[in-house]
Amino acid sequence: MPDYLEKLNSLFSGEEIESKVEAKLKEYSNLITKETALFLLAKEQNLIREQTADSSTAESTKGRFSISGTVSKIFPEREYEGNGKKIKTQRLWLFDEKGEFTLVLWNEDTKLASGKIAIGGKIKVTGAYSRGGEVHLGYGGKAELLEGNESIPLGKLKEENALVNAEGSIDEILPDYFYKRKGSEAEEMMGSFSLTDGENTFTVCLWDKPEQVHDFKFKDKVRVERARFRNRTLNMNANSRIVLIEREKEGEIKGILEGIEVQGEGKEGAKARISGREYAISVQTACAILGISSLPDDVSLKTLVELKGKEIIGKDVSLFL
Known part of the structure; x- marks a missing residue:
C-alpha cells in the first residue's frame, strides 16, 4: 500500500475518501482509475513524496516518479474512442546517460509536443508512472522544459x-x-517546399513520408526539427518532423487583383496578390478568378493563367480562403 493512502486515512473517514474519489472521477469524466483519483487527492493534500527514476530503473519503479531525458523523436498524435470519449495519445523517444525510454502523453498533454517540446530539447517529467514498458505522464503530472533546442535563424544556417x-x-x-x-526498379517520391524568413530561402526535402508536404499551405509558419543541413537544403528523414506553428485564418478577401503566380504546373494552386498582400489559393479558387467553373482535363493551370491572366489584372475580386 502506498504511504499516501495511510496518510489519507488519517485525514479523512472512509466515507469522506469515497465521496472525494467519486467527485474526482466525475471531474475527469471517468477516464481515470480509482487509484489515480486517490493519487490526485493525496497530491492536493501535499502527501506525495515522489521518487526519481532514469531509463534503467523506470520500468521497475512502483508508483509515481520523476524522470528526465532528451527528446530524440516525436511520433504523430493518435486518436481513438474510449468510454464514449475521444482519447488522444502521443509517443516520444527520449534518452539519458543510462539508455532510452518511451514517454506517452495523454489528451491535453499532447499539445506539449506541438508547442514547447521539440526534438533535441531536454525535459523533466513529474507525476509519471510505468506501464507496459513505457513511461506515461499521468493525470496531475507535468512536463517541464529544462533545456530547449532553439531554432537556428535561416540566415545563420x-x-x-x-x-x-x-x-x-x-x-x-x-x-x-x-x-x-540505384539497383532498384521501384519508383519513389520526394516531397519538398521552400522555407523563407523574408530574406533567406532554403529548400526542405521530405524523403520519408513525402506526402506530408500536402498537409501544408503557402504562408504556413512551420518549424522543421532534426533536419540535416546540406548544400542549402534541409533534408528530413524518418526521425525528423515538421510542426505547424501558425496558419492564416480563413475568410473573405476583397480587393484589386494585382497578379497571379502559378506554383509549378499548378497542381498545388497558385499565389494571388490582392491589394498588396499575397494569398495561397486553390486550383478551384484560381479557376473562379479566371472566370471558369473548373479546369479542363487537358489544360494545366499554368497554361490557363498565361492565356487569361492579363485580362483580369486590375479588376476587383472577392474570394473566400
Missing part, C-alpha cells in the same frame, strides 16, 4: 551536415519529385 531545428514560412510547395534508387 552554414554548418554542413549539421542536424538543426529551423523556423520560417512556406514560400512555395514544390512539385513532387520521383526517382529510383
Whole structure:
C-alpha cells in the first residue's frame, strides 16, 4: 500500500475518501482509475513524496516518479474512442546517460509536443508512472522544459551536415519529385517546399513520408526539427518532423487583383496578390478568378493563367480562403 493512502486515512473517514474519489472521477469524466483519483487527492493534500527514476530503473519503479531525458523523436498524435470519449495519445523517444525510454502523453498533454517540446530539447517529467514498458505522464503530472533546442535563424544556417531545428514560412510547395534508387526498379517520391524568413530561402526535402508536404499551405509558419543541413537544403528523414506553428485564418478577401503566380504546373494552386498582400489559393479558387467553373482535363493551370491572366489584372475580386 502506498504511504499516501495511510496518510489519507488519517485525514479523512472512509466515507469522506469515497465521496472525494467519486467527485474526482466525475471531474475527469471517468477516464481515470480509482487509484489515480486517490493519487490526485493525496497530491492536493501535499502527501506525495515522489521518487526519481532514469531509463534503467523506470520500468521497475512502483508508483509515481520523476524522470528526465532528451527528446530524440516525436511520433504523430493518435486518436481513438474510449468510454464514449475521444482519447488522444502521443509517443516520444527520449534518452539519458543510462539508455532510452518511451514517454506517452495523454489528451491535453499532447499539445506539449506541438508547442514547447521539440526534438533535441531536454525535459523533466513529474507525476509519471510505468506501464507496459513505457513511461506515461499521468493525470496531475507535468512536463517541464529544462533545456530547449532553439531554432537556428535561416540566415545563420552554414554548418554542413549539421542536424538543426529551423523556423520560417512556406514560400512555395514544390512539385513532387520521383526517382529510383540505384539497383532498384521501384519508383519513389520526394516531397519538398521552400522555407523563407523574408530574406533567406532554403529548400526542405521530405524523403520519408513525402506526402506530408500536402498537409501544408503557402504562408504556413512551420518549424522543421532534426533536419540535416546540406548544400542549402534541409533534408528530413524518418526521425525528423515538421510542426505547424501558425496558419492564416480563413475568410473573405476583397480587393484589386494585382497578379497571379502559378506554383509549378499548378497542381498545388497558385499565389494571388490582392491589394498588396499575397494569398495561397486553390486550383478551384484560381479557376473562379479566371472566370471558369473548373479546369479542363487537358489544360494545366499554368497554361490557363498565361492565356487569361492579363485580362483580369486590375479588376476587383472577392474570394473566400
